[in-house]
Amino acid sequence: MKAIVVGGGPAGLRAAMTLAQHGLEPVLLDEAARPGGQGYRSPAPGIALDIAALMGSQKAKYERLHRQFEAARDTIDYRERTSVWAIDGHTLFIERNGHTNVLTFDSLIVASGATDRIVPLPGWTVPGVFSLGGAQIALKDQGALIGRRVAFLGSSPLLALAAKQYQATGATVAGVFDTAPFYAKIRAVPHLLHAPHTALRGLSYLAQLRMSGVPLHFGIEPVRIEGCDRVETLVLRDRTGREMHIDCDAVALGYGLKPETQLAELAGASFAFDKSFRMWLPVIDADGRAGPDLYLAGDGAAIGGADAAEASGTLAALALLADTGHTVAQSQIDRLRASIKRLRRFQRGLATAFAWPHRDAGALPGETIVCRCENVSAGDIRAALGVGLIPPELNRVKAITRCGMGRCQGRMCGPALQEIVAAQSGAPVATVGRLRTQAPIKPIALSAAEMPR
Amino acid sequence: MDEPLPHARFIRAVPRNGKRLQFVFEGEAMSGFEGETVLTALLCNTGHVRQFEFSATLRAGFCIMAACQDCWVWCEDGTRLRACTTPLADGMRLLSSPPPPEQV
Amino acid sequence: MSTTVETIIIGGGLVGVWTAYFLAKRGRSVIVLEKESVGAQSSGVNFGNLRLQGRYPDQYPLSLRSQDLWERLPELIGDACEYDRTGHLYCAFNEAEAEKLAHYAKVSRANGIAIEDLDRSDLDKRFPYMGGKVIAATFSERDAVANPRLATPATSRAAQALGATIIENCRVTGIEARNRGFELRVDDGRTFSCTHLVNSAGAWAADIAARFGETVPAFAAGPPQFVTEPVPYFIGPSIQTIDGSVIARQIPRGNVILAGYPRTASDPVANRAPVPPHKTLAGMTALARVIPALAHASVIRVWSGIEAYLPDMIPIIGPSHAIPGLFHAFGFCGHGYQIGPGVGLCLSEWICDGHTPTPLAAFCIARFKSEVAVSEKFKAEFDSGGQSR
Ligand SMILES: Cc1cc2nc3c(=O)[nH]c(=O)nc-3n(C[C@H](O)[C@H](O)[C@H](O)COP(=O)(O)OP(=O)(O)OC[C@H]3O[C@@H](n4cnc5c(N)ncnc54)[C@H](O)[C@@H]3O)c2cc1C
Ligand code: FES
Numbered sequence: 001m002k003a004i005v006v007g008g009g010p011a012g013l014r015a016a017m018t019l020a021q022h023g024l025e026p027v028l029l030d031e032a033a034r035p036g037g038q039g040y041r042s043p044a045p046g047i048a049l050d051i052a053a054l055m056g057s058q059k060a061k062y063e064r065l066h067r068q069f070e071a072a073r074d075t076i077d078y079r080e081r082t083s084v085w086a087i088d089g090h091t092l093f094i095e096r097n098g099h100t101n102v103l104t105f106d107s108l109i110v111a112s113g114a115t116d117r118i119v120p121l122p123g124w125t126v127p128g129v130f131s132l133g134g135a136q137i138a139l140k141d142q143g144a145l146i147g148r149r150v151a152f153l154g155s156s157p158l159l160a161l162a163a164k165q166y167q168a169t170g171a172t173v174a175g176v177f178d179t180a181p182f183y184a185k186i187r188a189v190p191h192l193l194h195a196p197h198t199a200l201r202g203l204s205y206l207a208q209l210r211m212s213g214v215p216l217h218f219g220i221e222p223v224r225i226e227g228c229d230r231v232e233t234l235v236l237r238d239r240t241g242r243e244m245h246i247d248c249d250a251v252a253l254g255y256g257l258k259p260e261t262q263l264a265e266l267a268g269a270s271f272a273f274d275k276s277f278r279m280w281l282p283v284i285d286a287d288g289r290a291g292p293d294l295y296l297a298g299d300g301a302a303i304g305g306a307d308a309a310e311a312s313g314t315l316a317a318l319a320l321l322a323d324t325g326h327t328v329a330q331s332q333i334d335r336l337r338a339s340i341k342r343l344r345r346f347q348r349g350l351a352t353a354f355a356w357p358h359r360d361a362g363a364l365p366g367e368t369i370v371c372r373c374e375n376v377s378a379g380d381i382r383a384a385l386g387v388g389l390i391p392p393e394l395n396r397v398k399a400i401t402r403c404g405m406g407r408c409q410g411r412m413c414g415p416a417l418q419e420i421v422a423a424q425s426g427a428p429v430a431t432v433g434r435l436r437t438q439a440p441i442k443p444i445a446l447s448a449a450e451m452p453r
Numbered sequence: 454m455d456e457p458l459p460h461a462r463f464i465r466a467v468p469r470n471g472k473r474l475q476f477v478f479e480g481e482a483m484s485g486f487e488g489e490t491v492l493t494a495l496l497c498n499t500g501h502v503r504q505f506e507f508s509a510t511l512r513a514g515f516c517i518m519a520a521c522q523d524c525w526v527w528c529e530d531g532t533r534l535r536a537c538t539t540p541l542a543d544g545m546r547l548l549s550s551p552p553p554p555e556q557v
Numbered sequence: 558m559s560t561t562v563e564t565i566i567i568g569g570g571l572v573g574v575w576t577a578y579f580l581a582k583r584g585r586s587v588i589v590l591e592k593e594s595v596g597a598q599s600s601g602v603n604f605g606n607l608r609l610q611g612r613y614p615d616q617y618p619l620s621l622r623s624q625d626l627w628e629r630l631p632e633l634i635g636d637a638c639e640y641d642r643t644g645h646l647y648c649a650f651n652e653a654e655a656e657k658l659a660h661y662a663k664v665s666r667a668n669g670i671a672i673e674d675l676d677r678s679d680l681d682k683r684f685p686y687m688g689g690k691v692i693a694a695t696f697s698e699r700d701a702v703a704n705p706r707l708a709t710p711a712t713s714r715a716a717q718a719l720g721a722t723i724i725e726n727c728r729v730t731g732i733e734a735r736n737r738g739f740e741l742r743v744d745d746g747r748t749f750s751c752t753h754l755v756n757s758a759g760a761w762a763a764d765i766a767a768r769f770g771e772t773v774p775a776f777a778a779g780p781p782q783f784v785t786e787p788v789p790y791f792i793g794p795s796i797q798t799i800d801g802s803v804i805a806r807q808i809p810r811g812n813v814i815l816a817g818y819p820r821t822a823s824d825p826v827a828n829r830a831p832v833p834p835h836k837t838l839a840g841m842t843a844l845a846r847v848i849p850a851l852a853h854a855s856v857i858r859v860w861s862g863i864e865a866y867l868p869d870m871i872p873i874i875g876p877s878h879a880i881p882g883l884f885h886a887f888g889f890c891g892h893g894y895q896i897g898p899g900v901g902l903c904l905s906e907w908i909c910d911g912h913t914p915t916p917l918a919a920f921c922i923a924r925f926k927s928e929v930a931v932s933e934k935f936k937a938e939f940d941s942g943g944q945s946r
Contacts, residue, residue, distance in 0.1 A: 031519055033540070038518055044540075046471025046488030081538075083519075086834035093834040100838060115520040127501045127513035128462060134517030134537075142493040143467035148457075169466040229511045230462070230500050250462070260520070372515065372523060375507040391594050391725060399601060399706045407522035407786055407857050412515070439834055443522060443786060443855035445533055449841035506787045506811060525786075531853045551789055 001324055004029065004092065004103060005317075006084050006263060007111035009037020010306050011298025013069045014313030015109045020075035022321050022328070027103065028076050029094065031083040031442075035069055037113050037298075038133055039306050042066060047143040054140065054165055058306065065310065086439035087266040090293070093439075100450050107293045107320050110264050111313055112300035114257035117279075117415050119154075119179075119361045120378075122368045123225030124253060132254025136162050145171045147250025151234045153222060154254040155179045155354040160205035162252060163214065173214045174248040176206075177236055179255075180355045181219035220244075221360065225251055255356055258415060259300045262441040267294050273430040276351050277303065278358055279415065280434040286337050288316035295320050308343035311336050361416045362423025370420065371413040373406020378420055385424050392425035394418060394433040407443050410435040462513055463496035476545040485541045492517065492524050492536035495547070502526050502536050504550040511549075527551050562586040562722075564908055565741060565751040567729050567765060568758035569595035571894060572886045574712045574723070575626075575901025576755055578634070581719035583909050588751075589713075589721065590743060592728035596709025598759050599864040600894065602830075603705045604782060604804060604816040606795055607895045608645050609670050610697040611661040613871050615919040616896065617668040622915055623899025627703060634715035638707040643806065644794040645700030646675075646684060648691045648847070654799045655693040662695045672697050686791060688849050691798070702795055702806055705894060712898075729758075732768055734880055753908050755884045760825040760863045762887030766922065769879040773925045775888050777825045778939070779862035780804075780816040781836040785854040787811030792848065801938060802843035813851060815840050819940045820891070823863040830861040866890045870934040874900055874920040876907065884908070885922050891938070 001024060005016045008030030019026040036042050040062050043049040055062045079096070086093040092103045116131040123129070130138070130146045132154060138144045150166055151174040152159045163173045210216055223235040223243065234246040261282055265271070269282040269290040281302055288295045297316040298309035315336040318328045364370065366379030384401045385392060394417060397403065403417050404410030410417065414435050422429040457464050471487025478495060485494025492514050495502050501511035502524050514524030517537045524536040529546040564580055566573045569591030580587040589595070607627050612620055631637050649655040662672040673696040680687050680694060687694075713723050724743075731742035738752040756765045763775035788811050795806035801818035808814070817840045823830035837859050845852040865888040867873070872890060877883035884907060886900050893900070899915070906913040 031538070033538075044488035044490075046469055046486060048468040048470055050467075086837070088831075088834050091834075093838075115516060115518060125505075125510070125512065125515075127511050129515065130513075131516045131518075131521070134515065137517045138463065138493070139466065142463075142489060143465065143469075144489075144493050144497065145464040145466050147462065148464060171464070171466070372521070375505070393594070396594055396597070400710070405858065407525070407855075408520060409858065411520050438858045438860055439832065439837065440856055440859065442519065443525070443535075443857050444841075445853055445855045446785070446841040446845040447532075447852040449838045449845070525855075527853075531850075533853050533855060553789070 001107070002027070002105050003107045003109070003320060004105040005109045005111060006092075007037065007113055007298065007300065008032060008035045008080070009111060009113045009298055009309060010040055010065055011300070011309035011313035012037070012109070012111035013065060014310045015111055015297055015317040016076045016078070017068060017072045018314045018317035019321070020072055022326050026076055028078045029082045029084060029092070030078075030080050033080055035078070035080070036066065038137060040065060041137055041140040043143060044141055049140070049143040051140060054168070061306065083442055084263060085441055085444050087263060095444055095448055098445065098448050100444070100448050107295070107324065108267060109295045109297060109316050109320060110267060110300060111296070111298040111309070112260040112263050114259050114299035114303060115411060116254040117256050117258040117356065118253060118412050119222070119255050119357060120364060120368050120370050120413070120416055121222040121224055122365060123227065125369055125372050126225055126227050126231055127229060128227065128231030128249055129225060129251045129253055132156060132158055132162055132252045133257070135252035136165065139165060139169060145169060146252065147231070147248065148172060149174045149248045150250045150252060151246050151248040152176045152252045153234065155357060156254045156256045157350060157354055158254060160209060163209055164205050167209070167212065167214065173209070174234070174246050175215035175217065176209060177220045177222070178218045178354070179220060179222065179357045179360065180353065181239070184353055184355055256351070256354055257299060257303050259303065261300065262409070262437040264290060264294075264296050264300065265437040266439060266441070267291070269294060269296065271434060275430075276348050278356055278429060287319035287333070288312055289319055302344055303347050304340065304344045305347065308340050308347070311340050311343070315340065358419045358429070361419035364416065364420065370416050371403040371406060373408050374402040376401050376403040376413075381417065381420050382424050385421065392421050392427045392432050394421060394435050397421055398435060404435050409437065409441065458498055460500050461497050462500045463493055465497055474541050474543045476541065476543070476547065478547045479549055489541045490537055491526065491534055491539045491541050491545070491547070494541040495526070495536060502549060559740070559748040559750050560588070561750045562588050563751060564753040564755060565590060565739070565749055566755040566757055568756070568762065569709070569713060569723060569725065570598055570757060570759050571596070571600035571709050571712070571897035572900050573755065573757040574709055574716055575898045576757065576886075576904045577721040577723065578712055578716040578719065579902050579905030580908060581716050581721035583905065584720075585909065587721045588749065589723045590727050590729050590741070590749070591723065591725045594725045595713040595723060596706070599779065599862040600709045600897065601705055602860055602862040603894045604780070604814060605702045605705045605894065606645070606804065606806070607701040607703060608795070608797070609700050610645055610647055610665045610672060610695060612892070614664050615916070616871070618915050619896055619899045619903065619917065621668065622902065623896045624699065624701070626898035626902065627701060630703070634712050636707070636711040638711050639704035639808075640701060641703070642699065642701045644696055644698045646694050646696050646794045646796045648687070648694045648796065648798045650690055650692065650798065650800065657799055658693060658695050665697065670697060670699060684794075686848055686850050688847050690846060696794065700795065732765065734769075738882065753882050753884070755886065755904060757886045759887060760823070760865045762885065763865060766877070766885055769877060769883065771877060771879050771922055773867065773873065773888065773922065774929070775865040775867055777823045777863050778820045778866050779823050779830050779864050780818065780820050780891060781832040781840060781859065781861050782814065782816045783837055783840060783856045783859040784815070785813040785851065786857050788813065788851070788854050791850070796847065798843075798847060802839070803847045805844055805848070813844070813854065815844050817843060818938045820866070820938055821861055823861060825863050828863070830863050832859045832861050864889060864891065864893070867929070868931045868935055869929045870932045870938070872920055873922045874903070874917050875922065878921075878923045
C-alpha cells in the first residue's frame with residue numbers, strides 16, 4: 001500500500017502523521033522548503049524572528065504541530081522542494097531542483113492549501129502591491145516587511161491580523177480598509193459563535209489597532225493605486241462617497257482565500273458551485289473522499305482555517321486507512337467530523353462578515369488589468385463578450401481574450417473574470433463555468449524534462 | 454543588520470545570523486543573507502525583480518507563495534528562477550529580462 | 558413546428574462554418590447546428606499551421622485553393638485572424654530523412670509551390686538558432702499560420718452577416734431521411750427539415766455516417782500540444798521535423814507552441830482530450846534538441862483535441878454513397894485546418910452546382926467499402942499498433 005500526501009501544511013502534516021501512526025510509510029511531497037504550509041510557516045534558518053511571539057494566540061498549536069512532525073519525521077518519507085505538476089492515473093509527475101521524475105501511488109491525499117482571492121483594482125500590478133497572504137509570508141518566512149508604510153486592503157479577517165503583526169515588527173500601518181460594511185460582521189455573529197474564540201480574537205485585533213491610532217475603515221470602495229514603478233498612494237472612497245488618498249509605499253491585498261484545486265482536478269475530483277463562497281469547490285464526502293483512491297483535506301478542499309485543516313488531514317487519513325482495510329477508531333472519526341463541521345460553518349459566517357464584493361469585481365473600470373500575466377483588461381473582456389463572438393463561458397472567454405491563459409493559469413484573475421462575465425452577460429454566476437485546469441499546474445522548464453524509465 | 458537602502462522595497466525587520474552572500478543583478482553588485490530567497494534579497498536592494506513582457510513596466514512579484522508566477526527572473530546563462538521560492542546563493546548573476554538568445 | 562431550410566450543417570467547426578459562409582454568400586438558406594459553441598473542438602484548439610509542403614499529393618488542388626482563401630481573410634470575413642505568412646521549415650536529422658525531404662519537395666514543386674533546399678551552412682546563415690543535429694531542411698515561403706481560436710468564430714460571424722443561421726448549444730440527436738430530404742431532431746426537442754445535409758461533425762461524424770449504413774474505421778485522437786511562456790521573438794517560420802517529434806512555431810507575442818507525435822487518444826463521449834504527461838516530457842526534450850535556445854523556457858499549458866483519424870490518414874470529403882442530398886466532410890487526420898475553408902467552398906459548389914471543379918475523388922467515402930490499407934504515415938504518427946498511450 002503506497003500512500004502519498006501532497007502538501008506540507010497543517011492538513012498534509014496531520015495526514016502523513018496519522019498514516020505513519022498506523023504503520024504506513026507515507027510519502028509527503030511539498031513544494032516549500034520547510035514544513036508548515038502557508039499559515040504555519042517557520043522562519044528560514046538564519047532569520048532571527050521570534051515566530052512564537054508573532055503567532056500570538058495560535059502559538060501553542062503552531063508549536064505542537066511542528067514539534068510532533070519533527071518527532072514523526074523518521075516514519076515519513078518527507079520530500080521538500082518537490083512540486084507535483086501533473087497527474088496521470090495513479091502516477092504523479094514531480095519536479096525537484098530542475099529535474100522531473102515520477103512516483104506511483106495506491107492512494108492519494110491532496111492537501112494543497114489556498115491562495116488569496118483577489119479583486120483587482122487599477123494599479124494593482126505596480127511593484128509594492130502584494131497579496132495579503134504574501135505580506136504575512138514575507139514576515140514569517142523571511143523576517144521582511146513589504147514596505148515601510150503599508151496599507152491593508154480587502155475583505156478578510158486576516159487584514160487586521162496581518163496589520164497587527166506588521167505593526168508589532170516595526171512597520172507603519174497606513175490603515176486597514178475593509179470593503180465589507182461593519183454591520184455585515186454583526187449580522188454574521190450567529191455563525192461566528194460556532195467558534196467564539198476565533199471570532200473574539202478577530203475583534204480584539206481590531207480593538208488593539210484602533211487603540212494604537214491605526215485608521216480602520218469599513219464599507220470602503222477601492223478606487224486605484226497610484227504610482228508608476230512604485231506604490232505612492234492608495235485611493236479609496238468611503239461610505240459617503242468621499243475620496244480618501246492614503247499615502248503608502250506598499251499595499252497588502254486580499255479578499256479571503258481560494259482553494260488550490262488544480263491537483264484535485266487532475267486527479268479526477270468533480271466540482272460543484274458553492275453559493276455562499278461564490279466559487280467552485282471539489283465535491284467531497286464528510287471525511288474528504290473525492291473519488292476512487294482520492295482524498296482531499298484542508299483549505300484545498302474547503303476553506304476552514306488551520307484548526308479545520310489539521311482535523312480534516314487526520315480525518316482524510318483515517319478514511320484512507322478504513323478504506324484500505326485498517327482498523328480505525330470510530331469515536332475519533334465522529335469527533336473529527338463534528339469539529340470540522342463546526343469550523344467550516346464558522347467559515348461560512350466569515351464569508352458573510354467579510355463578503356466577497358462580487359458587484360465591485362463585476363463592475364471594475366475598463367482600464368483595470370484583470371489578468372496580470374497576459375495583460376488583459378476588464379474592458380478587453382467586455383469587448384469580446386460585446387461582439388457576440390463568444391458565449392458567456394469562462395473557457396471560451398479565456399480562449400478569445402487570453403485572460404487566464406498565462407503562467408498562473410487564472411489563479412489570480414479567475415474570480416474576477418467570473419464576476420465580470422456574469423455581470424456583463426446578465427447570466428447567473430453559477431452558469432458561466434469554471435476555468436479548466438491543464439497540466440503543468442506550475443511552469444516547468446524544457447530543460448527539466450527527463451523521461452521516466 | 455544593514456540600514457534599509459533608499460530604493461529597496463522590502464525592509465529587513467529582524468536580524469540575520471546567516472552568512473552574507475554576494476550576487477549581481479542587472480550587472481550591479483548586491484548582497485543578501487543566507488536564508489533569504491532571491492525575492493527577498495532583490496527587494497531589499499531594489500524596487501523590482503523583472504520587466505513585464507507586454508508593456509514597459511516593472512514587476513516585483515505578488516503572491517510570495519509560488520502561485521502568481523510573477524517573480525520569475527533570469528540568470529545570465531539563460532536559466533530561470535522563481536524568486537520567491539529559490540534560496541539566494543553566493544555568486545548568482547541575475548537579470549530582470551531574458552538575455553538575447555545568442556548569448557545563451 | 559419544424560424549421561425548414563435548404564441546407565443543414567451538423568457541426569460548427571471550421572468546415573461547417575465555411576460551408577455555411579459560401580452557401581449564404583450565394584443566397585442559399587442554411588442553418589448550422591453546433592452542440593457546443595462554434596470552434597469549440599479541434600478547429601479551435603489546433604496548432605494553427607497552414608502548411609503546404611509535404612502534403613498528400615492528391616490534396617494539392619484543394620490545399621492551394623484553400624490557401625488562397627486564407628490569404629484573403631480580411632476581404633472575405635473582415636478579420637485576418639492573426640494570419641501570418643511565416644513560411645515553413647521542414648527539417649531532417651539524417652540522410653534518410655533528407656532523402657524523404659527531397660521527395661516531398663519534388664511533389665510540392667510539381668504543384669507549383671516554391672521550395673528552397675537548405676544545407677547546414679544555409680541554416681547557420683538564415684536560421685542560426687536551429688540545433689546542430691538538424692542537417693538539412695526545405696523552406697516553403699507561402700506556408701503560413703493563423704490563430705485557430707479566432708478563425709472559426711470570425712467566420713461564423715461573417716456567415717451570419719450574410720444570412721446564415723448558426724445555432725449553438727444545440728446537439729442533433731435524431732436524423733431521418735424523409736421524402737427526398739432529412740428531418741432532424743435536436744436535444745431541446747426542436748425539429749428541422751432540409752433537402753441537403755452536411756455532416757461536418759468532426760470526431761462525432763462517423764456515428765452520423767453510420768446511421769446511413771456508411772461505416773468507416775474512424776477513431777478519435779489529437780496531437781499532444783503545449784505552449785511555453787512568452788520569450789523574446791526570434792523564430793520566424795513554423796518548424797517541423799520530418800520525424801514528427803517537433804512541430805513548433807513562435808507567435809509574435811513570444812509564446813512558442815509545440816505539437817508532435819506520437820498522437821494521443823481522446824474521448825469524444827466524455828469530451829476529454831487528456832495529454833499523458835510523458836508525451837509532454839517527450840515533446841519538451843525534442844523541442845530543446847531542435848531549438849536549444851529554448852531549453853530554459855517554461856511550459857505553461859498543455860492540451861490536445863478531439864479529432865477523427867482514419868487508417869489511410871486522408872479525410873472523407875464528398876457526397877454520401879448511401880443517400881442523395883447528404884455530404885460528408887470529416888476524418889481530417891490532423892490536417893483539416895489548412896484545407897477547412899477550401900472544403901467549405903467545394904461543398905457549397907456541390908450543393909449549388911451539383912459538382913466542384915476541384916478533384917476530390919481520392920477522398921470518397923466509398924473507399925471504405927473494401928479494406929483500406931494502413932498508411933505509413935499512420936504508423937509513424939501513432940504509438941505501436943495504433944495504441945496511443
Ligand atoms: C490539437 C490539434 C492540432 C492540429 N493542428 C493542425 C494544424 O496545424 N494544421 C491543420 O491543417 N490541421 C490541424 N489539425 C486538424 C484540424 O484542427 C481539423 O482537421 C479541423 O479543425 C477539422 O474541422 P472540423 O470542422 O471538421 O471539426 P471540428 O472542429 O471538430 O468541428 C466539428 C463540430 O461538430 C460538432 N458536433 C458534433 N456532433 C454534433 C451533433 N450531434 N450536433 C451538433 N453539433 C455536433 C462539434 O461540437 C464540433 O464543434 C489539428 C487538430 C488538433 C486536434
Ligand atoms: S511572487 Fe507569486 S510566484 Fe513568486
